[in-house]
Amino acid sequence: MTEYTDEVSFLAHYNRREFDAPLLTVDPVLFTYHEAQLKVLLVERSAYPERGLWGLPGGFVDMASDQNLEATAQRKLREKTSVTPPYLEQLYSFGSNTRDKRGWSVTVAYTALMAYQECAAHIETVSDAKWQPLDHLNNLPLAFDHRQIIEFARERLRQKALYSIVPAYALPEKFTLPELQHLHEVLLGKALQKKSFRRRIEDAELLIDTGEKRSDGNGRPAVLYRMKEGSGGYTFVRNLAE
Amino acid sequence: MTEYTDEVSFLAHYNRREFDAPLLTVDPVLFTYHEAQLKVLLVERSAYPERGLWGLPGGFVDMASDQNLEATAQRKLREKTSVTPPYLEQLYSFGSNTRDKRGWSVTVAYTALMAYQECAAHIETVSDAKWQPLDHLNNLPLAFDHRQIIEFARERLRQKALYSIVPAYALPEKFTLPELQHLHEVLLGKALQKKSFRRRIEDAELLIDTGEKRSDGNGRPAVLYRMKEGSGGYTFVRNLAE
DNA sequence: CAAATAGTGTCTGTTAGACACTATATG
DNA sequence: CATATAGTGTCTAACAGACACTATTTG
Numbered sequence: 071m072t073e074y075t076d077e078v079s080f081l082a083h084y085n086r087r088e089f090d091a092p093l094l095t096v097d098p099v100l101f102t103y104h105e106a107q108l109k110v111l112l113v114e115r116s117a118y119p120e121r122g123l124w125g126l127p128g129g130f131v132d133m134a135s136d137q138n139l140e141a142t143a144q145r146k147l148r149e150k151t152s153v154t155p156p157y158l159e160q161l162y163s164f165g166s167n168t169r170d171k172r173g174w175s176v177t178v179a180y181t182a183l184m185a186y187q188e189c190a191a192h193i194e195t196v197s198d199a200k201w202q203p204l205d206h207l208n209n210l211p212l213a214f215d216h217r218q219i220i221e222f223a224r225e226r227l228r229q230k231a232l233y234s235i236v237p238a239y240a241l242p243e244k245f246t247l248p249e250l251q252h253l254h255e256v257l258l259g260k261a262l263q264k265k266s267f268r269r270r271i272e273d274a275e276l277l278i279d280t281g282e283k284r285s286d287g288n289g290r291p292a293v294l295y296r297m298k299e300g301s302g303g304y305t306f307v308r309n310l311a312e
Numbered sequence: 313m314t315e316y317t318d319e320v321s322f323l324a325h326y327n328r329r330e331f332d333a334p335l336l337t338v339d340p341v342l343f344t345y346h347e348a349q350l351k352v353l354l355v356e357r358s359a360y361p362e363r364g365l366w367g368l369p370g371g372f373v374d375m376a377s378d379q380n381l382e383a384t385a386q387r388k389l390r391e392k393t394s395v396t397p398p399y400l401e402q403l404y405s406f407g408s409n410t411r412d413k414r415g416w417s418v419t420v421a422y423t424a425l426m427a428y429q430e431c432a433a434h435i436e437t438v439s440d441a442k443w444q445p446l447d448h449l450n451n452l453p454l455a456f457d458h459r460q461i462i463e464f465a466r467e468r469l470r471q472k473a474l475y476s477i478v479p480a481y482a483l484p485e486k487f488t489l490p491e492l493q494h495l496h497e498v499l500l501g502k503a504l505q506k507k508s509f510r511r512r513i514e515d516a517e518l519l520i521d522t523g524e525k526r527s528d529g530n531g532r533p534a535v536l537y538r539m540k541e542g543s544g545g546y547t548f549v550r551n552l553a554e
Numbered sequence: 555c556a557a558a559t560a561g562t563g564t565c566t567g568t569t570a571g572a573c574a575c576t577a578t579a580t581g
Numbered sequence: 582c583a584t585a586t587a588g589t590g591t592c593t594a595a596c597a598g599a600c601a602c603t604a605t606t607t608g
Binding site for chain 2: 077086087089091094120131133137160165171172174176178
């Protein structure tokens with residue numbers, strides 16, 4: 071091993087490829103809410119490894135164009151949906167010598183949320199990706215450890231439903247409180263008290279009344295709200311009951 | 313680009329080193345509580361890059377011996393402290409083309425907690441590592457983005473002090489409630505109501521009364537407790553006030 | 555009008571904040 | 582005894598749960 075006397079000469083002679091290293095990918099788990107269901111964006115893999123199986127819309131860091139990990143996640147999502155989701159947060163990094171047949175590998179997983187309508191058209195026409203209902207993933211053959219990653223992401227989102235309105239990013243820009251409550255109920259797997267749900271959101275002033283209303287043809291129309299700036303970062307001091 | 317007809321032949325010809333990839337390291341942020349202060353374990357770097365600066369006790373994945381990312385974190389900590397800390401949790405992954413002069417790099421950071429006494433002897437004699445008080449980090453020259461990583465870890469631990477007793481892992485196996493409360497107060501940067509702090513811990517039955525007491529010479533001796541199995545995973549439904 | 559859905563009033567229960575109080579140690 | 586620290590009693594405030602009630606739409 072050569073010794074260097076200063077950092078400049080060390081860096082001049084540094085060879086990044088001297089040592090073998092784990093493979094590194096970035097895998098976004100993009101959720102949406104449509105037809106009273108949670109759905110996740112998956113891609114049918116057209117190349118080896120795991121060809122023919124369904125996987126997350128991730129990939130390798132492009133060291134020439136990506137400035138950081140989040141940029142990689144955003145780029146991969148844009149490639150499949152043509153848009154940038156309004157919510158993107160790092161979830162967890164999964165790394166082991168067993169999760170990928172090619173050897174030691176690490177993936178930095180992200181959770182993303184967006185409205186179904188926002189990209190449905192692009193996905194249906196151009197893309198090889200598809201929205202898959204979370205409740206039917208059991209029947210889909212999934213690549214690598216992506217089933218676990220999706221489950222991990224869903225569990226984290228379930229937690230957030232207890233103390234935030236982050237799930238609202240899976241809805242269109244304008245949405246009703248009954249819609250948001252139902253989304254939370256799907257995430258939590260249980261009914262919520264209408265009054266409790268509305269009261270805490272109103273008291274914290276997280277939403278803006280657009281003045282519009284929407285009826286689905288049955289019953290009284292519901293007020294359409296949109297999120298106030300920063301509401302995604304708000305956390306209630308007290309959780310809903312699990 | 314060669315096309316393959318089955319996965320076995322694809323894997324047989326797969327060359328992991330065909331593409332350049334980001335550097336990947338694992339960096340544990342090991343905190344402890346000693347002399348009424350939070351301290352973090354740092355190493356004075358003896359080789360380039362960032363030689364002479366203080367850095368986290370991390371390093372590259374050893375693909376031959378490490379089964380997964382947590383194993384790497386554990387191994388690096390064992391190398392410096394000779395023991396495995398009772399608390400180790402993945403924190404966040406930091407990755408960009410600017411954080412390391414050698415180029416695009418990613419580090420998977422972990423938060424670890426352990427008692428000061430547990431490894432003080434080993435550190436003082438054998439190791440190149442040192443406990444540094446968090447309040448004096450401003451004066452230390454830190455390597456890479458490790459200052460930000462430590463700040464990120466501290467902020468996450470501060471959050472946990474609001475809804476869990478995870479910080480207790482920074483104390484010896486047996487500790488008193490006034491000790492634990494003071495640790496939380498240091499993390500939160502504010503005084504807590506003695507009654508509130510004790511009541512929630514007692515109601516949730518998180519600690520075991522060892523039957524022993526300890527006096528520091530002044531005043532009434534305090535009961536020594538130890539954590540009940542699983543108490544680290546417990547979260548209170550309501551946060552302490554920030 | 556009935557049916558369906560949106561939204562409110564209000565009581566109760568749980569839990570943290572405030573703070574005065576008691577308990578147990580040392581000198 | 583005084584002083585110091587540990588630990589408790591108890592009232593209040595905040596906020597979620599429960600659930601009956603009213604409001605607004607369609608047919």
